[in-house]
Amino acid sequence: MMNGLQTAGTMMQFAFLLYLVSLAGYLFYLVYQKEPVHRASIYLITAGVFVHFAGIVVMGITLGNLPVHNLVQSLSMAALAFGGMFLFVQYKFHLKMLGLFAAIILSGTMLGAMVLPDTQVVPNEILKGFWFYCHILLVFTGDAALGLACGAGILYLLQEKGIKAKTPGFFFKRLPSLDFLDLVSHACIVTGFFLLTFGLITGFVYAKAIWGRFWSWDFKEVFSLGAWLVYAVLIHLRLYSGWRGRKSAVMTIIGFAIIIFTFLGVNMFLGGHHQEFTK
């Protein structure tokens, strides 16, 4: 078992390294705009995600479970979901500068997974089963998509600020049109919202099966529902009150901040039955 975990650990370190080099590439590209560097950065990040995925598969097989039983594992899993979702969005929209955002998030999250102490995992037989896996998969990928929506939102705000202030500067050439940034952000919101919705539903089903009730006023449940509501309201307002562009971008940042707090903060400060995932 130790060998499997060691192999997985090495793979993750390698993935982390790939993310870091890719981040350096993206920073270089940000300044000098050399297309080959951009392409290399994408390849690096893609390679990183695949190595990372393989690492998590090895770890999962070794543990005989989905490796989300402590903070280090959860961070790593969140980074993988984010990386996978980024590749999907990247190959669909080719929004170059989103890669910079992704590389920052991936490197940061993996740094956390590398430096934080890997606490002893107590095998817990209730954290298994179809509904549990669905819940984790959907929530993590949903959160990842919403994170990318936030990234596109930040890019939107950068571009919009320059155009509104009539001082098109550093980012003017480097970013695409406002319409396009808004489109990408919205596509990510809808995707993320859809995944998160089903993630919450599967969570309820799983809770019913384990604890006998759908809802138990756990802090994480409350905050997740709060984040879900933010996005629900945002989608509604976009359709009916023209909340697109700037307002939408600001909302994606607020929404993602709530998600991050739900993921990390709730367990650290508030507790609840989700706690052991991020111990």
Add this chain to the structure above:
Amino acid sequence: MPHIILIGVNHKTAPVELREKLSFSREETLAALKELKQHPDIEEVLIFSTCNRTEILYVSGSDSSVDDVTAFISAQKHIRVSEFVSALYVLHRNEAVHHIFRVASSLDSMMVGEPQILGQVKQAYRTAVEVGASGVLLNRMMHKAFSVAKQVRKETGIGDNAVSISYAAVELANKIFSDLSAKSVLLLGAGEMAELAVEHLMSHNVKQVLVANRTFENAVILAEKFRGQAMGFEERESALAEVDIIISSTGATQYVITADQVKKAMKKRQYRTLFFIDIAVPRDIDPKINALSHAYVYDIDDLKTIVASNIQQREQETVKAERIVAQAVVKFRKWLDSLAIVPTIKAINDKMTTIVEMECDKTLAHLEHLSEQDRAAIRRMTQAIASRAIHDPILFLKNTGSHRDDSLYLNVTRQLFNLDVSEEQ
């Protein structure tokens, strides 16, 4: 040895009236090329004529041909030599190559960095090829010019920045909307700069152009020009719900579009973005509109500021571009020098000697039973075979006198013997 000469006038040396008189249409170019080709001293020729320049680039064995070409221009364009000779520049060899590389790279343009020039140069070259007026030297030189221009465009930011008001406006529109072909434009009033902006937008295939003018007839005339639709000036408020880009250039003393009107229109258009380009002085569009969400207002001063900073940036890029051009000229010069007869013969000899020695070494290494004398004999023999084999080709190259294009044969020779590998890159 023939050399490259360029004779021409451009926007720096000649006023527009003179440039007009000296410009060649496509038909005139074809006829002129055919005629110039007949000249005994002219081996290759190309004519490049746009609204900003007329240049004749040719390869000639003698400098006296310059006077002939000048006289030819005079006869073709029915203009006395004395009228244009002061505006004429004559460039030889390196200078001519340098000039044409700069022209193709848009460094010599009136608007430095403008992208059309490369296409025009290519067209001029195609025309010359069509009538067979281009040969080895010009072919190579023009292809080099194209690749230099591409390199300049790729490696410098020279073409990146909009350096005219109307381009700056279109560039902004492109950074606000992702797909201009789905957007409609409303032109309020008339004016050169406004119309230019509409034309630039049309080249991006905007969906529709609407024209409103206080005088309806003027609107109809302009609408016809833009293949658009005329509408009454009073309809502009309702049009705000439909169009996406508004270019305004009226003589009104008060705002023709107010913030209240835009606020109302926003609801109707479901908060889709509106972009106002206000070219009028005094201004037509209430600047408060810029504070509304989903609305952007740029007036003439804003656009001028952007253009000014773009021009400054472009000047920095120009330095880089000049360096690329200078390097390319040096490379081309090297190739040109290698086209001389003596270096070519020497290169063939060197190549054969190298091959012979290499093969001898290889073979003799396995024939250790041979005596020193035998080895020397074999070496002499192989060397003799090689010399005999290239004897006739070399004799042919040396025999220049007869009426033929040496550069052509030299080029073929260099290709046959693959002698250019090192100079190529």
